[in-house]
Amino acid sequence: MLSVRVDADTMARTRWAPSPAAESLAWLRLTAASRRHPVFGDPGPLARACLAHPDVALLADLLPRAGDTYTPDLLTPQPGAYGQGRDLLGEQIAQIEAAAQDALETQVFTYTRTHWNRPLLATTRRIAESGRMQRRLANGLARFWRDALAESWPELRSILDQDIAHRATAIATQGIGRALGALHPDMGWAGDAVTLATSWEGEIDATGRDLVLAPGVLNWPNVIVQVDTPGQFVLYYPAQRIGAGRGHRPGMIAQVVGDTRAALLADLETPRSTTELAARIGCAQGNVSYHLSALHRARLVTKVRDGRYVLYQRTAHAAVLLEEARN
Numbered sequence: 001m002l003s004v005r006v007d008a009d010t011m012a013r014t015r016w017a018p019s020p021a022a023e024s025l026a027w028l029r030l031t032a033a034s035r036r037h038p039v040f041g042d043p044g045p046l047a048r049a050c051l052a053h054p055d056v057a058l059l060a061d062l063l064p065r066a067g068d069t070y071t072p073d074l075l076t077p078q079p080g081a082y083g084q085g086r087d088l089l090g091e092q093i094a095q096i097e098a099a100a101q102d103a104l105e106t107q108v109f110t111y112t113r114t115h116w117n118r119p120l121l122a123t124t125r126r127i128a129e130s131g132r133m134q135r136r137l138a139n140g141l142a143r144f145w146r147d148a149l150a151e152s153w154p155e156l157r158s159i160l161d162q163d164i165a166h167r168a169t170a171i172a173t174q175g176i177g178r179a180l181g182a183l184h185p186d187m188g189w190a191g192d193a194v195t196l197a198t199s200w201e202g203e204i205d206a207t208g209r210d211l212v213l214a215p216g217v218l219n220w221p222n223v224i225v226q227v228d229t230p231g232q233f234v235l236y237y238p239a240q241r242i243g244a245g246r247g248h249r250p251g252m253i254a255q256v257v258g259d260t261r262a263a264l265l266a267d268l269e270t271p272r273s274t275t276e277l278a279a280r281i282g283c284a285q286g287n288v289s290y291h292l293s294a295l296h297r298a299r300l301v302t303k304v305r306d307g308r309y310v311l312y313q314r315t316a317h318a319a320v321l322l323e324e325a326r327n
Helices: 008-012 020-032 045-050 054-061 088-097 101-115 122-130 133-174 176-181 259-266 274-281 285-297 316-326
Strands: 002-005 014-016 187-189 193-196 202-205 210-216 224-226 232-238 301-306 309-314
Touching (some): 008 210, 014 133, 020 045, 020 088, 054 122, 054 133, 088 133, 101 122, 133 176, 176 187, 259 274, 274 309, 285 309
Parallel strands (some): 210 232
Antiparallel strands (some): 002 193, 224 232
16 A cells, blocks of 8 residues: 655645546557557557657656656656646656656656666666756657647547546545545545555655646556655556547547548548648648658658649558548
8 A cells, every 4th residue: 555645735736637648658559569548549640650859759758667667757747727818748757857867866766767667778877867857858848749649639628628627526525535435446534644555554644735636648557656856746647538438539649640640641632732631621732741751651642743743642541541440
């Protein structure tokens, strides 16, 4: 049993907020390990294509693998107050880039040595020592988000918003203690501590810290405690209804394509130019070019020059993906 001790100050500063950075890292970890999500399936070719970018690969190398039990907290900064118009991901990316060098070295060198079953790569160590790692990690997260998750975020956020609304109702009707104890079957409320059923005994002092409860979709079904950053305490728990056949569409994330890219693939049974596609799907030409580039990197479309035009056409693999999505 793990006990996270809290006080009145902690409870007064308790709030709920999703963490786009944590969702991104969960999806990236599955992508790098060639694994499937228990509910949402394969991360898909667009996510895998991102691993070719050196900053995304660097970010992936700092994620735990089989047998590892630690993710550097600096990769998932505590999300800010959740409200209309707040760019939570942008704020988290800025926090990663601004991370103190001594905190980075403690987490990347010391904590990984304690909690990983593998040594840190020499190239990763050199980047960390150079002082350039923060900027590259921030860029890697922004890149992976843009190419692999941005278009699907509104649907994921809807699930998270529903969970937060449900917890707010529980607090109003039952009190915050009972609401905390109902977040997950392995969690409980002991009056002055949040308890977690674990295979090892321990106590964490979170008194005087902000407590942020972050519902997760792509981290499902895990419960994660983040306490290594001074003054911060984030507890990630699975959002309700994930895996219960409600709250998501089957295959919604399976290919991580999004509406615009799906529309382009559906219209590319025959070769078409960027200008033609923009007119056919009612989208700006620059936006179409951006999505076609991502699809091309993922090998879902081919391109050939025909005089003044570059013509795009979907690949056989893309056709299979479209057929699976229809079934």
